[in-house]
Amino acid sequence: MCSAVYTVQGQAADQGGRHLVATTDIPAGQLVIREDPVFIGPRRTAGRVCMVCCQGELLVSCHRCGLLLCQQCSSAPPSCSLHTRECSLLSQVSPLALHECESVHSLVCVARLLLTEGWDQLEGQVDCRAGTQAWEVIENCVVPVLMKIKGVDGRPVFTKERIHLAAGVIDTNAFELKVHTKNKKATLRCLYTQAARLNNSCVPNCTKEFSGDSLEIYTSQPVVAGTQLTICYTGLLQPSCVRQQIFRQSKHFQCGCQRCKDPTECGTYLSSILCPVCGGLVSPDMCQSCGHVCTAELQSSVTQLAEEMARSLLVGSDCVQLREGLLDLRAVLSCNHHILTRVKQVFIQHAGQCRPCRSHPSYLACSVEMLQLINKLQPGHTLARLDETILNRVAGSKAKQIGLSKIRRKQK
Numbered sequence: 064m065c066s067a068v069y070t071v072q073g074q075a076a077d078q079g080g081r082h083l084v085a086t087t088d089i090p091a092g093q094l095v096i097r098e099d100p101v102f103i104g105p106r107r108t109a110g111r112v113c114m115v116c117c118q119g120e121l122l123v124s125c126h127r128c129g130l131l132l133c134q135q136c137s138s139a140p141p142s143c144s145l146h147t148r149e150c151s152l153l154s155q156v157s158p159l160a161l162h163e164c165e166s167v168h169s170l171v172c173v174a175r176l177l178l179t180e181g182w183d184q185l186e187g188q189v190d191c192r193a194g195t196q197a198w199e200v201i202e203n204c205v206v207p208v209l210m211k212i213k214g215v216d217g218r219p220v221f222t223k224e225r226i227h228l229a230a231g232v233i234d235t236n237a238f239e240l241k242v243h244t245k246n247k248k249a250t251l252r253c254l255y256t257q258a259a260r261l262n263n264s265c266v267p268n269c270t271k272e273f274s275g276d277s278l279e280i281y282t283s284q285p286v287v288a289g290t291q292l293t294i295c296y297t298g299l300l301q302p303s304c305v306r307q308q309i310f311r312q313s314k315h316f317q318c319g320c321q322r323c324k325d326p327t328e329c330g331t332y333l334s335s336i337l338c339p340v341c342g343g344l345v346s347p348d349m350c351q352s353c354g355h356v357c358t359a360e361l362q363s364s365v366t367q368l369a370e371e372m373a374r375s376l377l378v379g380s381d382c383v384q385l386r387e388g389l390l391d392l393r394a395v396l397s398c399n400h401h402i403l404t405r406v407k408q409v410f411i412q413h414a415g416q417c418r419p420c421r422s423h424p425s426y427l428a429c430s431v432e433m434l435q436l437i438n439k440l441q442p443g444h445t446l447a448r449l450d451e452t453i454l455n456r457v458a459g460s461k462a463k464q465i466g467l468s469k470i471r472r473k474q475k
Contacts, residue, residue, distance in 0.1 A: 068095050069292055071260060080186050082262045082291055089286040095269065096280035101181050102233070102254035103145060103240075103276060104172035107200075109250070114171050115145050117242075117249035128153040130171065148178045152212050152220065166204040169230065172252065173205055176229045177221055185259050187231030189224075191315035201230040235314060240273055253278070263314075264293035265306060265322040266329060266440055284442045299440045302333040302401045322440070331439055333404075335397040336365045344397055365395055366402070373402045377409055382420050385410050389425060399436050407433060 069083045089095065105117045112119045113133035122131045128150045141147045153174060176182060192198040205226060212220045236259035237252040255278045261269065269292050270283045286292065296314060297306045303323050310318050322329050326347045335344050336357065343352025348359065369392055376388040389410060392403045407429040414420035 068093070075184075075186055079262055079291075081184075081260050083257075083260050085286045085288050085290050085292060087288050089282050091282050091284050093282050094279060095282060095292060096255075096257050096278070097274075098255045098257050098278050100253040100255055100276055100278070102172075102176050102179050102237075102252075104175055104233070104252050105168045106239070106250055106252055107166065107168050107172075109168050112249065114168075115139075117251050119249075125150060127151075128156070130167070145175065149174045152178070155212050156208055166200050169200060170205045170208055172233055173201070173226055173229045174209060176233060176254070177209075177225065181256055182229075182232055182254060185232045185236050185254075185256065187228045188235050188315045189227055189231050192227070192231050192234075197230070197234060197313075198227070201227055205230065238271070238278060240276060251276070258294075261294045262291055263296045263310070263316075263318055264291075264320045265295055265297075265299070265303075265318060266320060267293045267295045269294050270441065295441075299437065300333070300401060300404050303328060304334065305401075329439055331399045331436060332397040333399055333401045334366075335400065336362050336369075337395055337397065369396055369400075369402045373406050376406055382413075382417060385413060386420070386423065386425050389429070398432060404433070404436065 068085060068087055068089055070086050071081055072084045073079055073081045075081055105112055105114060109117055110119065111122065111131065113122060113136050114130045115132060115136040118133055121134045123134060123137050124130070125132050125137060125146070130146070130150070130153065132146065136144065136146065149171065153171075206223050209221050209226055210219050210223065214220045233252065233254065237254050238258070240251045240253050242249045242251065253276060258271070258278050258280055261280065268282060268284050268286050268290070269280050271294055272279045272281065280292070280294070282292075297309050301309075307317060307323065310316055328334070332344050332346060335346050337343065338345050338350035338353060338355050338357065339361075340355045341350060341353040343350045345351070345357045345362065348362070349356050372388060372392060376385060380388065385406075389403070389406060392400075392406060396403045410420070410425065411429055411433065414423070414426045420426055
């Protein structure tokens with residue numbers, strides 16, 4: 064952790080809560096936080112997985128508490144296992160009760176965090192969560208089970224209020240860590256006490272990277288002293304309507320950053336269709352070129368048709384179908400539309416394994432456009448997004464111009 068370059072400011076009750084502010088000018092690319100998790104647990108919707116490593120193969124029941132563990136985790140020394148402390152408590156509850164709990168993953172996560180130190184000062188949004196679906200799950204499925212656990216004095220080890228606080232802290236602050244190795248594929252929820260204080264911006268000045276289960280936060284552009292350090296809580300390429308829905312449902316706030324206030328999303332037009340009259344950009348309900356009015360119904364209809372087309376392309380399309388589908392979507396959607404962008408990403412990944420597609424002008428054009436889009440939303444953080452082969456080809460301006468011009472000619 065590189066705390067010399069930032070300080071914690073604000074109060075939990077303030078708008079924006081406690082947050083991190085740069086104490087000195089920080090250049091782009093500098094590591095500002097390196098942190099190990101204080102908590103690791105399964106996702107709520109993880110399904111039948113090991114409660115420690117979250118992979119789903121060769122599972123056995125813990126002989127003490129009955130929870131599912133993989134063979135490797137079940138044979139780990141007690142001193143090295145995440146499961147040891149919670150197991151001694153959950154063994155007070157019958158294995159049948161644990162298996163019948165509709166939200167056993169939430170139960171395990173909450174129990175594990177309650178047995179951990181250092182998280183109490185994080186925001187849990189308890190008042191905002193009250194009455195929501197997530198709160199009801201904890202109230203009806205987790206609280207009754209954990210309240211059965213008694214201490215040596217015969218009293219419940221945990222109060223209902225603290226159980227709800229732990230659940231809120233996890234939902235509000237946890238990061239998702241996707242682990243893909245030769246022998247393991249899993250998604251974990253991890254809690255980092257310093258990184259949890261990074262506020263959201265949809266045009267962030269920091270980016271996150273994982274090294275094992277450690278989290279590293281780097282500046283993606285120069286940060287002036289006194290400026291908040293920010294990351295984007297959602298995918299950068301999701302449109303404002305999707306991001307705001309995620310913020311409201313899981314984080315309980317409405318983002319007011321410059322991008323969210325701008326109908327064009329910083330000139331990226333991630334949700335804009337093309338004008339049916341002249342092919343110009345429509346924002347919010349008028350063509351920016353010819354002034355033609357496009358009703359909300361028309362825009363919704365075009366977007367829905369494009370979504371259906373994209374969905375069909377993403378399921379087993381061959382090379383020709385993918386390339387032709389891209390051209391069809393380009394005819395009705397803005398160059399950076401989130402639906403078109405999603406298909407571009409799939410095509411780029413496909414082309415990485417397909418030599419004919421990698422040699423096709425569409426590959427270079429999609430790659431350049433993706434780089435330009437990401438550089439608008441998070442300047443200085445494009446090099447890690449696409450492979451070296453693409454970047455080398457993009458570096459040749461002549462090839463870049465040829466690739467883009469060929470695609471545009473095909474569109475016409």
